[in-house]
Amino acid sequence: MSPFSIAKGVESLTNRLSALSLINEDKIRGMAREIKLQGKKINSLEEAVKKGKADLQWVNFERDKLLEGRHAFDNERKTWASERSNFEKELEEIKLARDKSVDAAQVFEGELTLVKAEVERLQxxxxxxxxxxxxxFMQGFDAAKSQVNLLHADIDLEGIGYFKEIVDGELVDPPEDD
Structure with a gap:
């Protein structure tokens, strides 16, 4: 296998890893947006529950004031009992929505852990x-150097190195990266 084909293979793997990483990042961003949206919905519903509780307290206060008239009290109590039932149903729906959001967040965390493990494995x-x-590459270079030395024993190959460059007709070490 030639160094060129190995380099192409490494480049192909790098490109695939980059593409997979971008796809996973898009999925993670999408899930994060969905969690944020669900959080806003929960906050809104919690505010509605708080308002409902405040309304219920006010209703109870008003009901106590209406105890003077038995007939009016009975009618008012039936009305507020129905209202309370509606709020409790709404509260149950809110709790179910909250539980679904928590479940979705847990699934997301599990998927995120799997994706991170896959990225680590790919890296x-x-x-x-x-x-x-x-x-x-190094084995191939050494083999080529040995073959040249065998065929042309009179040539001094000591200055040849893996990463040497030709500059102005001379072999030089490449500049060091900072």
Whole structure:
């Protein structure tokens, strides 16, 4: 296998890893937006419950004031009992919606953990492929150097290095990265 084909393979793996990472980031952003939207809905519903509780307290106060008239009290009590039932039903619906949001968040956390593990595995695989490609490149370079030395024993190959560059007709070490 030539160094060029190995480099192409590494490049292909890098491109695939980048694409997978972008897809996963898009999924994570989408899920985060959905959780945020659900949180806003829950907050809105909690405010409605608070308002409903405040209204219920006011109703109870008014009901106590109406105890003077038995007939009016009975009619008012039936009305507010119905209202309370509606609020309790609404509260149950709100609790169910909250529980669904919590379940969705837990599923999201599980999926996020799996995605992170997959990214780590892919990064480890990429590193292993890079190390293997470097090893094969170095073996190929050493083999080529040995062959040239065998065919042309009179040529001094000591100055040849893996990463040397030709600058103005001379072999030089590449500049170091900062």
């Amino acid at each position: 480890a695989d990429l590193h292993a492929v890079k190390m293997d490609a470097l090893k094969k």
